[in-house]
Amino acid sequence: MRASYPVHMDAAQNTTTKSVPPKDRPDVTARNFRAVPTALTSRHWVRQDPYATAFFNALSAVFPHGETFMIRSLVPWTERVPQPLRGEVEAFIEQEAGHSREHVAMNKALIGAGYDIAPLDRKIRAFVSVFEGASDIIKLTATMCIEHFTAIIAAELLKNPQHLSGVEDEMLELWLWHAVEEVEHKGVAFDVWKHATAQWSSPRRYMLRSVFMLAVTTSFFINRTLGQIELLRQDGVGFSTAFKNVMKSGFGKGGIGRNVLRPWSEFFRVGYHPWDTDDRQLLAKGEADLATIAANRAGYRKGSAIPAPTRQAA
Template identity: 45%
Template sequence: MGIAPTIADAANEFSAQNQTATPTDLHIRPRNRNFSLSAIERRRWVGGDPFASAVFNALSVTFPEGETFFIDSIKKFLKRVPPKLQGEIRAFIQQEAIHSREHHCFNQHLEDCDLDISRLEKTIADVTNGIRVMPEISHLVATMCIEHITAILAAEVIANPKHFEHADERQRNLWLWHASEEIEHKGVAYDTWLHVTRDWNPLKRWLVRSAFMAKISLGFTKNRIKGVLDLLRQDGIAGLRAWIGLAHYALVSPAPFRRTIRPWLQFFRPGFHPWNIDDRALIQLAESEYEAAIMDEEKASCKVSIFPDQRPPERMRKVA
């Protein structure tokens, strides 16, 4: 990729800004799941791997605040877009609200494992508060950029079974469900951006989104490393051992971050759209796995439960 778009690339960017590329047969469907009602039995729930567990735990801490920010950001543009996109935005909001609720519960379980996540929560709050003082279009482009990062990580998590091969089943299903919905709605914020900025100069649009993605990616990487090292330190792993272990996990094997570099770079291509990468099959793959697990649990529950209307403890109920 060159430093700036060519004339042909700018034409591609211009044509992309006047249409959406989300598949017409894609239906964004909120699935109201309650995976996080089960406690985390061990800190190292990803097959006993402290590094994998710390990475996913650090990501989870960002979700309640981050996804609330996404909802607030895109909701501002609901009445400015065509009816079809309005419906997709409403479904996006429902999905993100449920994700926020489930990860709030998951994070409570982390605290039950004697992990202090307050510093990680403060970091994500500082980031979102810093963006909130910017113009509302900045809120949208930030959401669009982070949604791309989340979607490519989600695709990697589902496509590579090695990530959760030995993970505790309940937590594994939570992450597969979340990842599948992140893929499903990955074009919503981008299509909203395309519509809202349809009258912008193509070069300006390319420069704005590229600059935002570069800045957000740098901050995302720095803050997640900081958070993972914090959690590892609480798990008795610090110093050079922590850095080497994290680098090996992230970049060597199973290498979730190395394996997502190429789809991340595609964002900088003029004319890019998230659905240039058509990974709808991963949604069905993940759903088939966690739905099968739910059915097995429900069958087992019917056999042993003598209190069918028993509800979970107050602190574990849905977060509004």
């Protein structure tokens, strides 16, 4: 089934930089989602474009261990933070557990499609192993920085549907669901970190989060790039060609990497908080798109006529 969700550009354009007070932020809620087992229908499932596909496949390959690391980093704080933050941490953990589960399933499908994702798995295991024996604060700081990455990439996917245009609804649903929940809980790890470091001086807090963000950024860029190149090597693409096209796909005009540079840099602003950017309309857009996909699927199950948007996209 080809993607048929509506493009609500008004919602995307109305994303603002006016800080959202805690009482107005969306509830963090783990949705009861299970991906369609046959969602992966082709090796290059993003418009038959190996480079666009490699980006998402490389992310999926590292999500299970990455999400597990973040869960383990937040668990010790569930009893150390007050309500309502404690409830948000518990919901965060439940959401991330669901993401890990569904990307384990997607990764099995990638292996079934002929990819060897073991090299990418080793990279994320090596990253996580760096924090073995580290303090709870250090693990939490790393998680806060990783969450900034996942949130800005998720927001970009919701804001600009062209990144997943032409993707079949079953796979599109997985990534939209994941994106919605990442944006929804984008402030949780940050708020826990603020609570954990409340007695620190402002310069100390700023220095720690800035240094960690630079380190996480370096690791993310190098390892996700190498992950894409490895998957493309398995497609028969040479290193130089793969590197050139990965850079072009990610950082050329309209590329995800290029588009998230500005929101990435916001992290270094003194006094920054993830909800300084009001993504509530973006979340509403994502929920509406997911509802459209679910309605289309329900229509097929009932044997009804193909909805007009799907008929046009087919």
